[in-house]
Amino acid sequence: MAETPARNRPLYRPLSPHLGIYRPMLTMVLSIVHRITGGALYFGTLLLAWWLVAAATGPEAYAVVQEAATSWIGRFVLFGYTWALIHHLLGGLRHFFWDLGTGFDLGTVEWVARLTVVGSVVLTVLVWVLAYTMAGAL
Amino acid sequence: MTDMRTPLSRVRGHGSAKSGTEHFWVQRLTAVANIPLVIFFVASVVALVGADYETVKAYLSMPIVSIMFLLLIGSGIYHMRLGMQVIIEDYVDGETAKLLVVIGNNFFSVLVGLACVYAVLKLGFGA
Numbered sequence: 425m426a427e428t429p430a431r432n433r434p435l436y437r438p439l440s441p442h443l444g445i446y447r448p449m450l451t452m453v454l455s456i457v458h459r460i461t462g463g464a465l466y467f468g469t470l471l472l473a474w475w476l477v478a479a480a481t482g483p484e485a486y487a488v489v490q491e492a493a494t495s496w497i498g499r500f501v502l503f504g505y506t507w508a509l510i511h512h513l514l515g516g517l518r519h520f521f522w523d524l525g526t527g528f529d530l531g532t533v534e535w536v537a538r539l540t541v542v543g544s545v546v547l548t549v550l551v552w553v554l555a556y557t558m559a560g561a562l
Numbered sequence: 563m564t565d566m567r568t569p570l571s572r573v574r575g576h577g578s579a580k581s582g583t584e585h586f587w588v589q590r591l592t593a594v595a596n597i598p599l600v601i602f603f604v605a606s607v608v609a610l611v612g613a614d615y616e617t618v619k620a621y622l623s624m625p626i627v628s629i630m631f632l633l634l635i636g637s638g639i640y641h642m643r644l645g646m647q648v649i650i651e652d653y654v655d656g657e658t659a660k661l662l663v664v665i666g667n668n669f670f671s672v673l674v675g676l677a678c679v680y681a682v683l684k685l686g687f688g689a
Binding site for chain 1: 590593594596597600604607608609611612615618619622631635638639642645646649674677678680681682684685
């Protein structure tokens with residue numbers, strides 16, 4: 425077994441080319457977006473916690489959440505949250521197929537990627553149309 | 563096949579932490595579980611848009627709803643904790659910094675998860 429290199433001595437090894445030299449492709453962008461939406465949803469759980477804790481606390485606390493959620497900035501954030509959640513879910517479904525060893529040929533990879541983008545937007549809009557309908561605004 | 567390692571190296575047991583497969587598997591297990599749970603969650607929120615406090619409270623205190631939310635919180639928080647750990651391991655440079663952020667990830671996940679669970683149980687058992 426090799427000795428662990430001394431920490432104060434930099435070890436110069438050849439590096440593989442990083443993202444910057446590749447032409448952006450949809451699959452690559454989606455891979456990055458999957459990670460970004462995952463990271464966003466991570467902090468988005470604070471909103472879920474806020475909602476639940478407020479509901480458990482009482483009407484006054486809940487009114488604050490409701491006011492924040494229905495404000496323009498609140499709606500913007502929640503719309504983004506909805507899209508991130510749906511996009512990450514659809515991206516996860518793509519990964520399931522890959523984990524099962526299917527859908528690797530370039531044609532399939534490409535149209536499934538496009539389906540993920542279009543599907544996430546369509547489903548997000550659908551959820552919001554339903555939400556506005558429920559609220560009696562449509 | 564001849565083992566090329568020195569006896570000392572074998573004794574030290576260096577190598578991977580042997581927990582990578584577990585991480586991979588649980589990441590996917592929770593991902594599968596999250597699909598119906600997230601659909602339930604989104605449907606719940608959509609159904610509660612514009613509802614007053616009493617309606618929301620009544621909904622969240624139904625046993626089936628409490629159970630679904632507890633499952634969502636458990637599976638969701640565990641999934642995000644695993645995911646964030648991978649992101650940290652990919653991007654955070656330096657052992658000390660990495661260790662601190664990994665600890666932060668665990669603390670954040672437990673804190674948010676516990677807050678949600680507490681709220682759901684309080685609503686379920688009568689706020």
